[in-house]
Amino acid sequence: MMRKNSERVAWFVILGAFVVFLALCAIVPLSVRYYLRHATTRQTATLDVIGGTVRVLEPGVAAPIAVTGTMQLPEGTAIETDENSRGILTFADRSTAILFPGTQITLREMRVAAFPWGVEPTTVLIVQTRGTLRVGAAQQVAPGGDVTAPRQFQIKLRQGTVTLTEGSYRIVVEADASQVSVRDGRADVEAQGRVVTVGRGQRTVVRRNEPPLSPLPAAQDLVVNGDLQDPLPRGWNEVHDPLNDPNIRNGVVQPERVGERMAVHIVRAGSNQTSAITGIIQYFNREVSDYRSLRLAVDVRVHLQSLSGGGILSSEYPVIVRLKYRDVYGSEAEYVHGFYIQNATNNPTVNGELVPQDVWIPFESGNLFETLEPRPFVITSLQIYASGWDYDSYVTGVRLIVE
Secondary structure, eight states: OOOHHHHHHHHHHHHHHHHHHHHHHHHHHHHHHHHHHHOEEOEEEEEEESSSSSSEEEHHHSSSSESSEEEEEOOEEEEEEEETTTEEOOOSSSEEEEEEEOEEEEEEEEEEETTTTSOOOOOEEEEEEEEEEEEEEOOOOOTTTOOOEEEEEEESSOOOEEOOOEEEEEEEOOHHHHHHHHSSOOOOETTEEEEEOOTTEEEEETTTEEEEEOOEOOOOOOTTTTTTTTTTTTOOOEEESSSSTTOOOEEEEEEEETEEEEEEEEOOOOOOOOOOOEEEEEEEEEEEEOOOOEEEEEEEEEEEEEEEEETTTTOOOEEEEEEEEEEEOEEEEEEEEEEESSOTTOOTTTTEOOOOOOEEEEEEOOOOOHHOOSSOOOEEEEEEEEEEESSEEEEEEEEEEEE
């Protein structure tokens, strides 16, 4: 009896060992195959500082370092630009990300397949805490062919997640909202369980605890309260020059409904042929270097003008728009355009335009990036005013459109 039990145990051991052997014969090759196909390796990104000093905090390091040149950054690195610095990141797949001033990001993940036959996508995951990025997602081509290689390029925002295809994108993160604009390509923006696909020439806005808005045109108006529907102090300050001169009568700025329009009425009477400036101004300090188009538009109507043309220096009109800006080197420059209804004494009218009396004239500058030299880099202010003797004018529909 003991012999039969021993034989039975032996056969169980032999059969169990054989089963384990067969399992290992299957599992080991499959495991090796799975590893070869799915293994990934960490990549680095190259940071090139193109202005100022960029702060970099590498993983496992207690304090950030100041970078003014070129540096290789590993996965997990945090990068921060101040108000005077900027940099450009180049990733392993040749994609790029320009960091504008006041931007903070973390390179959460940068991976590629560890072996040529790997199936895992190239992965770039950036966490953007604040500021502005211009992302250029490069075309993906498999080695030795024209087959598109898989890739997952994502930006994690405060309010959601953006997944990018090949193309060019502008991503702005602020405390209460983020904005994704598509110059070329396609972006899927996900927040609060909703995904919105944004195509070329479109943008979307993601506000805190809200789903993304449906796609909007990429063009944006920088002017606050340009239609003057709100009280004038929302966005605008009055301008009077000179001030506190008892010998010179100031003009008046008065919001007024004209037909179906809300407008600013700029009027001055009793000047006794003395000059004064009356108008409104809006301040920006807004960098526009990343846009391709900058257009100024305004609707004007002139009722009265006592000083002919643009005055003896071609600087005094019943309506003037003056856009002030700084170029890339910080030098100040401006764009000026005036409107007048009469020039009885043939005064010079450089940068002036003759318009009919008491008719609303829609004015648009065209693309100022193509006409202004030097090219605008930072918009500082937009002033709309009258200058001269007696004048009576209206303005509304003020827009400064970037795209």
